[in-house]
Amino acid sequence: MSLPSWRETATRAAVVGYLRRITEPDGLDFVPVVDRIAVFDNDGTLWCERPGYPQAAFLIHELGTRSAADPALAERPVVRALLADGLAAARGFPMDEILRVLIDLHAGVSPEAFAEAVTDWAAGYRDERFGTPLAGLVYAPMLELLALLREHGFRVFIVTGGGVDFVRALSTELYGVTPDDVVGSAVVVEMARDEGNGVVLVRQGRIRGPANEGAPKVVNIHAQLGVRPIVAVGNSAGDREMLEYTHGSSHPSLCVVLDHDDAEREYAYASASFTDPGAESLLDVAARSDWVVVSMRDDWSRVFG
Amino acid sequence: MSLPSWRETATRAAVVGYLRRITEPDGLDFVPVVDRIAVFDNDGTLWCERPGYPQAAFLIHELGTRSAADPALAERPVVRALLADGLAAARGFPMDEILRVLIDLHAGVSPEAFAEAVTDWAAGYRDERFGTPLAGLVYAPMLELLALLREHGFRVFIVTGGGVDFVRALSTELYGVTPDDVVGSAVVVEMARDEGNGVVLVRQGRIRGPANEGAPKVVNIHAQLGVRPIVAVGNSAGDREMLEYTHGSSHPSLCVVLDHDDAEREYAYASASFTDPGAESLLDVAARSDWVVVSMRDDWSRVFG
Numbered sequence: 001m002s003l004p005s006w007r008e009t010a011t012r013a014a015v016v017g018y019l020r021r022i023t024e025p026d027g028l029d030f031v032p033v034v035d036r037i038a039v040f041d042n043d044g045t046l047w048c049e050r051p052g053y054p055q056a057a058f059l060i061h062e063l064g065t066r067s068a069a070d071p072a073l074a075e076r077p078v079v080r081a082l083l084a085d086g087l088a089a090a091r092g093f094p095m096d097e098i099l100r101v102l103i104d105l106h107a108g109v110s111p112e113a114f115a116e117a118v119t120d121w122a123a124g125y126r127d128e129r130f131g132t133p134l135a136g137l138v139y140a141p142m143l144e145l146l147a148l149l150r151e152h153g154f155r156v157f158i159v160t161g162g163g164v165d166f167v168r169a170l171s172t173e174l175y176g177v178t179p180d181d182v183v184g185s186a187v188v189v190e191m192a193r194d195e196g197n198g199v200v201l202v203r204q205g206r207i208r209g210p211a212n213e214g215a216p217k218v219v220n221i222h223a224q225l226g227v228r229p230i231v232a233v234g235n236s237a238g239d240r241e242m243l244e245y246t247h248g249s250s251h252p253s254l255c256v257v258l259d260h261d262d263a264e265r266e267y268a269y270a271s272a273s274f275t276d277p278g279a280e281s282l283l284d285v286a287a288r289s290d291w292v293v294v295s296m297r298d299d300w301s302r303v304f305g
Numbered sequence: 306m307s308l309p310s311w312r313e314t315a316t317r318a319a320v321v322g323y324l325r326r327i328t329e330p331d332g333l334d335f336v337p338v339v340d341r342i343a344v345f346d347n348d349g350t351l352w353c354e355r356p357g358y359p360q361a362a363f364l365i366h367e368l369g370t371r372s373a374a375d376p377a378l379a380e381r382p383v384v385r386a387l388l389a390d391g392l393a394a395a396r397g398f399p400m401d402e403i404l405r406v407l408i409d410l411h412a413g414v415s416p417e418a419f420a421e422a423v424t425d426w427a428a429g430y431r432d433e434r435f436g437t438p439l440a441g442l443v444y445a446p447m448l449e450l451l452a453l454l455r456e457h458g459f460r461v462f463i464v465t466g467g468g469v470d471f472v473r474a475l476s477t478e479l480y481g482v483t484p485d486d487v488v489g490s491a492v493v494v495e496m497a498r499d500e501g502n503g504v505v506l507v508r509q510g511r512i513r514g515p516a517n518e519g520a521p522k523v524v525n526i527h528a529q530l531g532v533r534p535i536v537a538v539g540n541s542a543g544d545r546e547m548l549e550y551t552h553g554s555s556h557p558s559l560c561v562v563l564d565h566d567d568a569e570r571e572y573a574y575a576s577a578s579f580t581d582p583g584a585e586s587l588l589d590v591a592a593r594s595d596w597v598v599v600s601m602r603d604d605w606s607r608v609f610g
Contacts, residue, residue: 034477111527155485168531172339179486179531180462189527191520191546199549201527208528215496222416222494222506223513224529226473226484241496244504 002148005141014292018254019152029252031230033153038219038231039242042160042167045235045258046175048137052164054245056087059102066105082130086184103187107205111165111189114203118169138174140305146175152262159221160184161213161238161274183224185212210246213238213275237273237282247289255291257282307453310446316604319597323559324457334557336535337419338458342483343536344526344547347465347472350540350563351480353442354442355572360467361392363426364407371410408492411508416494419508423474443479445610451480454536464526465489466518466543466579479567488529518543518580523550542578542587560596567602
């Protein structure tokens, strides 16, 4: 049976029913294979984002390594706060100052070396609460949904507020999503020449465009994919515009919002937008828009694999 | 036999031999499927770019339609020159002024409406010299090469100096390359709300970043694909950096340059860079770098399908 970790609820029926409808060759709602595009948020949608984003854990880990070799760096108050409290340091320092420290960590580094740093860190990572590596933080029901979509001819893309090079270094192994199918926030990368006059790329110490949250998710989906999705899955206010854009497709669409209501097996919290903490709750938007809301507690028989 | 429109020359042997080497499971040169990425330039590499770029023909056609309904536009000297002489009007007017007229044509238009304008134009297009629609301007040997690469597990991307939304509107039908697998030059596209508060996209009257030629091809390959290719095919100085970047892969790579030396069946000309007309000839770079040079005249038994 498909979606084995999904309980036999109305939510599951809505997802399965949609896929049946749009793939019925003679049906009114049939969508050609070329238009079967699905977009998934990552943090809090495909993998657990609590208590801190995995990307923050990576950056703090890198900061620790760097500080151990650089006493002047280690003594800066913002660095000491980051190493002691992680992103909670944002309570005592302006976000700009924190971002500067974290972005500077890999300025001057090639994308290849950056990807290696990510996979090296990931190989040693264990979640404090669950004791698992990163793969253990991926929602098993979501992996099943990715597989079911692909069985129905979909191409699946990740559209994350996280750093695109960070997610790309992990997405093939965790989700079967190749780097070209990941859209995300990015630093500027420039071309340079090495000693042998060969072409290389170098990460710069500055952000490329706005963070990939909210309206930029829609703009970047167009820039990178060039097509409007018909399936979108998200969990925070930063996914709202992407869901609305998908909802406006000329084809029948499926918009899914994940509700983190399971403190026992994961976490219970209301997801906010990273860039606009005061934005309307996505659950309220979903209710008004007749989107499918997935209750982690009620709709999933298990959360992790 | 594979590559039926390629003659039995050393060029063909180099291409076929490379593909055999990197797919031999126990060979020293084996490349995992996930890393088999090929990038192709479009104008002059996949389809004929002479006497004018097909995209220029599209824009002049659109300018004609617009001028017929707008006498004030029709009377502007730059517009009259464009309608009379096409891009040769650049001899009498600054390129900036010409670009402004052409970009303004679709400012305020949605990407969907733009794509429809492209396919409408393409449906009626006939090449003056060959009398064919656009599909007749595609090089049959290159379509065979795309097919052979895919048979060997490659994913094939187009990296064009042309407008990305223009090429995306045609690439699935002409090349079997879906929109997300096209990298190109772009105008800024912004998100907006329609009367019903739905999310829509609107093309703006300004260019997004530098044209996708030279070093920007490398930067944009990283931004959109996130991986370094192992096969690159091009024909002009604007493809040089993309070829060098591919050449620098840690895997065995294949760099191919198409030489337009067949005035009888196509055109004979030295391809220059669009952004730097004084750049070194790509054929000279290819000779120095030991890349594979394809002579259209000698290596292909036919040019068009």
